[in-house]
Amino acid sequence: MELARRLGPADAVVIGLGSMIGAGVFAAFAPAARAAGSLLLAGLTVAAVVAYCNATASAQLAAQYPTSGGTYVYGRERLGEWWGYVAGWGFVVGKTASCAAMALTFAAYAVPAPWQRPAAVVAVLALAAVNYRGVTRTARLAMIIVVAVLAVLAVVATAGLLGPPGPAASRGASPYGVLQSAGLLFFAFAGYARIATMGEEVREPQRTIPRAILTALALAVGVYAVIGVALLHVLGPEKLAASVAPLADAVHAAGWNWAAPLVRVGAALASLGALLALIAGIGRTALAMARHDDLPRWLSAVHPRYAVPHRAEIALAVVVCALVLTVDLRGAIGFSSFGVLVYYLIANLAAWTQTGADRRYPRILQALGALGCVVLVATLPWPAVVGGLAVFGVGLLYRALRLRLA
Template identity: 70%
Template sequence: MAERLARRLGTADAVVIGLGSMLGAGVFAVFGPAAAVAGPGLLIGLAIAAVVAYCNATASAQLAAQYPTSGGTYVYGRERLGPWAGFLAGWGFVIGKTASCAAMALTFAAYAVPEPLQRPVAVAAVLGLAAVNYRGVTRTARLATVLVVVVLVVLGVVVVGGSAGTKTLPLGDPADAYGVLRSAGLIFFAFAGYARIATMAEEVREPERTIPRAIVLALGTTVVVYAAVAVTALTVLGPGRLAVSQAPLRDVAAAAIGTWAVPVVAAGGAAAALGALLALIAGVGRTALAMARHDDLPAWLAAVHPRFRVPHRAEIVLAVVVSALVLAVDLREVIAFSSFGVLLYYLVTNLAAYTQDRRRYPRWLQVIGAAGCLLLVATLPWPVVAAGAAVYAIGAAYRLVRLRSAAR
């Protein structure tokens, strides 16, 4: 029988891990690219992304309550739709979120240090947080709590100071519908952290009650924060300046509050990226654990540390791969690639939840969620879609070879 992880997380712990995953990904980075494609229409894109995220969150919550084990949609897809659906979901999550890890490490370094030091510092962040995860999930939750508090305080300074320190700029007309949808696809990347709660279901106490509650609370809090920050950034900088900003909230602080706030916001951006990276490492490691238990990844990755009760081999391999990516890739490229894998992951989530008989939420939410995932994938740049399809083909080929070897 496979070794089990320890159930140590309560509702508050799970909410904090979800918040840490989401707030780090989007608030400090995504509104600039979204403004570039949609102008003030990014607010409509934010609403669309939030609706799709809510539909996906209800699917994740419903499935996690019935299947409270590590692996998230990899497990749900296997149970509800068959092994191939589970594999494609798990593969998408692992490759997409590995790219997200690299993106968050690079974002942290961009806020924390000047250009020549950014990649080495990003690697150091990956290795340091992997070491924290290695020591156990309760330490992960404690550090995530500290980081989330820091981020929320900094965002409060930005919103309050930005609202009080400048007059509202004219926003102009939003972009066309395609531009708005493209912005929704970008902003969706920032919402995807609620899946981290479901992938850690094997470590949550009373998962049938805790997981649905934690997912909805974390997502709802994030929507409110994102809306406040997006409106502030648009009214302080205007769509044009926001579109070209590499660090939008730092520019908001400089324009509306004062130079004293710039290092404060930079520290908040670094903390937010660290929180997201911390939770990402935990989530990817646990999905890899679940896949290894079914031989969809090498079986030796299924090992659980005898003392710390974490998937230590999976997390070590992840840290090595992410460190290599950090040294080789561009931030915007890995964000787009991550969106491709994550949206297809949630497509399987919605399809799996649609088949459930024991309902917590109506089926039409899963229909909207699945359609929304497909629509947002279609807005991604075609080179990203082509690269994602190629990586999926590699994963499918690996599984076919393994199945044929097992049949012999």
């Protein structure tokens, strides 16, 4: 049974924007400033260029293959089954860890420490229930969250731009530091793939998906640029680099102390928005993998009334709740970043093979996108690379054993 096409252009853009304007905007600028200093905006520009190249690859592929699964499907169709499996495995495993991290991040902003794990479980179950009831409910809730978060970010940007200027930087940054900051910022707004993973539920997908991907990315980059300028202005590069909560520090530095609670609420909502989109995206990728027996076949079921991959979403919620209750993943999901870059590398390689009417963008964009992914991987801390290789090694072993025993 196939999923129902219920999402319009605005719904697709909102889901993509909700994936990108997540908790990352409240936390990514500090480590990026530590890496790039006063050249933070140069790092943001590099990240935006790589993201644009990757987005054109995803948009072009989604127009040709408007089904659930994203790069898992594109890799299988264009490069071979193993390529698709690597992309799908990296996405499902890495983003499952990201779900737990987002749930814990929400709880850290929303409730006192003793209640954080129970609150994170409640958040996972509540959002899984929203997804279970149909994709239109997911889109409506995403719209509410995105509007609220953008309102909070507008307050932060206004405070930062109108506040007194912070101290100037006392040191420069190396090209490596700029690239490392680009890697950190790229991961913060790389959620446009969520639109492609839901390609089976979008109306007029050949037209809607490419436009929605690029529109959502453009809006997210614009928001990040404005916030980046505001933070650099009011805090200065060094104070920004040392900040634990840069957006809250920005409103305090501007003298807008009354806005600090709003920042806390905005961060909690942004975490929920990212979690909502992650649950939807992982469920659809798991559905596609189960259809080809790369995950257990029973996960491929589609609910007869709500037209969602309900078993995949229930299984995901159970696993994420278990992680939330047992492990603190907020600072230990480097392999998820590794997986994102591998995922987009395969998307670029798959898009490179498209020809004729299926080619919408010049091949040079796929070449730049693939090169950008490789370069940004090289900037990751070595524990993230080792963890990523280990996760992919487990996945490859699993598929090899399954094929041998089949």
